[in-house]
Structures are given as C-alpha cells and as structure tokens.
Amino acid sequence: MKYVFLRYGKILFLFLAITDLLFIAFQKDFLRLFTKPLLMLVLAVYVMYLPAAKNKNTWLIISGLLFAAAGDTLLMFENSNANMFIFGLASFLITHLLYILYFIKIPQVKPTLLKQSPIIGLLLLAYIINFIFCLYPHLGPLKVPVIIYTFVIGSMFLFSIHAYNSLDKKIGFRFVLGALLFVLSDSLLAYSKFMTTFPLHGLAIMATYCIAQYLIAEAMEYS
Template identity: 40%
Template structure:
C-alpha cells in the first residue's frame, strides 16, 4: 500500500474508534484500536521505503510495541495482569523512542541543557507525589514507567534544537501529548475516573503517535540521516 492509503486507513480507524466511544460500542473500539498505530506503522514503512537510515528500526520497534500495548490494554479493565503487560509493552516502546532520540541528539551535536531536566523533574515529582498514595501494588511499575517516559520527553526537548524546526516541533509536541495521555490515564485509573477521561486519553495518544511518526518520517526523508 502507498503512504496515502495508509493515511486513509488511519483516518478511518480514528473516526470509527471515536464513533465507537460515542455510541458506547465496545466491539467497534476493540476492532479499531489496534489499527490506529498499525496504520501509522504501515505509513512509516511505506513513506521511508528505499531510504537508508538506521533510525528506521528504532521507530518501527517503538510502533510495534505500541501496537502490542494497545492490544494488551483492550481487556485490561479490571484485569491487573493485562494492565501490567500493557505497561511493560509501552515502556519498551518508549525505550525505542529514547534510543532513537538519543542518537539524533548525538548526531546533531546538541548539548544538554540543565533547565530541561529541572522542568521534567518538577513535573515527574509533582505527578508521582499526587499518584503514589493511590497506586497500591502497582507503585513500583508506575514509578519506573514514569521515569522512562520522562526521559523520553527530556530528549525530545533537546531535539527542539534540530536544524529543521518543523521536525523539532513535531517530535517535541508528540512527546508532550504522550506524557499528557499517560498522565490522564494514570489519574483516571488510580485517582478519580471521569466520564470524559477516555476521550482525553485517546485523543492525546493518537495525536502523540501521529506527530512522532510524521516527525521521524520527515527527519529521515529530508536527509537528516546518520551513516548506516
């Protein structure tokens, strides 16, 4: 399939998924959720076909484990095992994004910035201090996951200094939306569930993955590639 076809599949899957949420049709949501990131994966592979880049494998790994996390979290309502497995799958996805962003930072010779660590650290300690009393047996997995996604955000903040401002904005905004989505999920699950929680979680998650895929695709295609 061509990139435009994968884009169309992503749009259709997104519309169908949110239609399922609006109509409270679980079967439609279950059918469409794995297609969301799968279609973005298909788009990324098709759009970067024939372009040599060592960054492709890290992005594909992140998307594959994201698809796995989506699938594992489908039956996770009330099932702690599936939730933990889904958490682990997304943790691995973030590790792939971390490896990718770190290599981009090194290739572009972007220096570290102390104030970005302070910003991310303040947010991490704020959200953890808020959630810790409510985590119960999942305290350690959630704390570790929070550290990993915070580090992913930290590296994305450094990438804002990439020479291609459009790519930089896509990657940073995508990382921010990912943190917002996971924070909303944690608050909704462990602190106080709200009726619109699912909409907040999924809309920011879909935007996050879309922006990250578009940013990485642009980074690879525009020639900002390392030697392979």
C-alpha cells in the same frame, strides 16, 4: 501496497482514530476490538514505506509503534485479567525506550535546548515528582512499575527536547509535541485509573494519544 500506504496511510489512520473515538463516545467498547489494535499498526506500516525507512535507526520508531499496538490490544482486556495492565504497561515501556534510543542516536550538531534552557529539565522533573507524589497512595501493588514507567516516559520527552536543536524545525517540533502529548495522555490515563475519573476522560486520553503517535510518525515523513 507501498503506494497505497504512502498515499492513503495517514488518511486510513485518521479514519480509524475518529471511528475509535466515536465508539468511545457511544460506549461501544466491543467494536473497538476492530479499531484500536489497528491504529499503531497502520502508522508502523506507513513509516516502514517512507524514504526515511532507509535510515538504519528508523526501525526504532517502527518497533516502538508495533509495541504500542501490542500495548493497546493488551489494555483492552485489563478488566477481565488484571495482568493485562502490567503486560500493556511493559509494552509501552519498551515503546518509550525505543523512542529514547532513536533520539539519542540523532547526531548533535548544535548545542542542545536543554543546555541552553536547563529550566525545562527542572520543570519536567518537578512535574514527574509531584505527579508520583499524588498517585503514590492510590497505586497499591503497582507502585514500582508505575513509578518506573513515569520516569521512563518523562525521559522520552526529555530526550526529544535534547534532540530538538539538531533537527529540522518541522521534524523537531513534531517529535517534541508528540512526546509532550504522549506524557499528557498517560498522565490523564493514570489519573483516571488510580485517582478519579473525569468527564470525557476516555476521549481525552485516546485523542491525545492518537495525535501524539501521529506526530511522531509524521516527523519521520520529513526525515
């Protein structure tokens, strides 16, 4: 099993991701029950078998992927049960907190990028505040959980930048780009759910999400 996942795990993930995107494109939502829940599970098992798994902090990334798999599954049932959105949001909130903890635990051997370029943090804060301001009138009873979630995912991106200078460039680049795409994916999701849909929104949300998680998992390959 270990050999299979190390050799073919990423290929299996890409196959599932492309298949899931095709199901979205052709509006075969019921078939996504067989693809979407497996995506993050495959990445979690892949990371579990990497040499990096010997690092005691790798469990944070693996657990984050497992909570993301739970969130993916729960959100598939939000149309039949409104509570599923809250449960899914909570699952992804835990994912981001686990990723934040992983980034915090990376030893700082160089001055952080945020200290060198504080404008990055200010721009991110401005984006978060502006995004919440736009969403706020449309959130209804979900105001508090969505605002909390928005600040947490923004913090996850911020801590990936914080860790960047202390990592090998190909690792840091994947973490930062993965975190950025995660923010983009969730921004698109929130915009389409609470404000208005846009052409190919489902494909855009899922594609950016899959690439984001793939990059975060792949960063562990080089750790």
